[in-house]
């Protein structure tokens with residue numbers, strides 16, 4: 001089956017840069033912790049893991065090792081970003097997009113139907129722990145094992161999350177697991193691949209996964225450190241404060257009088273990996289600096305801040321019209337990556353939020369599938385930051401901006417169109 005992608009190019013909209021950082025910035029405290037804090041005990045810090053520059057390249061190697069190649073197929077979740085598809089596209093495999101339930105868990109009956117539709121042998125299944133919420137892995141692991149399909153856990157959002165119901169740690173159920181440290185620690189890059197070995201045969205994992213990766217070299221390491229420190233300083237200096245909060249109602253009133261320009265949207269066939277995927281990076285190691293920041297990250301402090309910020313978002317969303325939290329409850333096992341907010345009125349609310357400078361990720365560039373949840377969430381689910389680097393003023397400003405937008409009349413100004 002050929003793949004088509006919903007393209008969403010926001011260039012014509014003229015959105016400004018976000019006024020709050022989407023990811024945590026490096027601070028001197030992080031550097032001190034990297035030198036002095038005890039190592040962080042996690043499967044993602046095991047010796048023998050590969051440390052790539054991004055999770056997408058770790059995923060490429062996981063697929064390759066699972067036998068994903070031309071003439072084979074791979075099961076990927078219907079709700080995804082481009083970089084989750086890119087590695088499989090690069091390997092020339094057929095992509096089968098399996099449907100998800102509204103809580104983003106796979107539906108085993110739908111998975112079976114998806115498998116039955118495959119015209120090529122299915123080698124691997126990617127299971128994503130969305131936003132840091134651990135999936136119930138055991139049932140999917142058993143399903144895969146019974147069909148000789150390699151299970152790969154996508155922990156890009158779940159680096160710091162715990163085991164499901166007190167069970168084994170996240171990232172230890174699948175044959176392979178990948179993580180994306182730069183989403184959690186203030187690192188310049190990072191993509192971890194770990195190999196848990198084959199539970200069926202009892203064979204251990206490959207302990208030399210990263211052996212062939214090219215190190216970045218001292219010059220790049222030094223430049224990356226300097227860039228990260230300067231970016232951190234800039235972010236702290238430009239941090240919005242109470243004045244920005246006080247100015248919001250007037251800014252929003254002016255925005256409501258403006259016509260909003262629509263994005264460029266269409267459906268296009270997929271001819272190769274996206275521009276976010278660079279084949280040259282497949283064999284390059286991530287920065288030694290990022291690796292050190294991961295191994296010495298202050299896990300408990302980071303987890304506590306993220307959970308606190310998430311709860312503030314969730315409490316705010318519960319009191320607002322025209323939106324809701326995708327996951328209102330935060331289980332003890334979850335260290336959230338972001339706060340997923342479902343918007344009833346993606347237009348004009350998404351555009352208005354972007355014009356105000358609210359930092360938002362949204363998976364609007366997604367492959368078309370038969371999954372109604374992915375179709376619904378593509379434009380309606382916003383990924384809002386809840387990271388440990390947020391200042392209380394920034395969180396208060398973002399929540400106030402969302403409240404203004406979702407409470408406002410959605411009727412477009414003259415000339416506005418969806």
Ligand SMILES: Cc1ncc(COP(=O)(O)O)c(C=O)c1O
Nearest residue numbers: 054055056083084128154156180
């Ligand atoms: C769920 C998920 N998996 C995998 C990836 C790829 O991770 P990376 O950005 O480290 O390449 C992403 C990227 O955002 C992601 O959101």
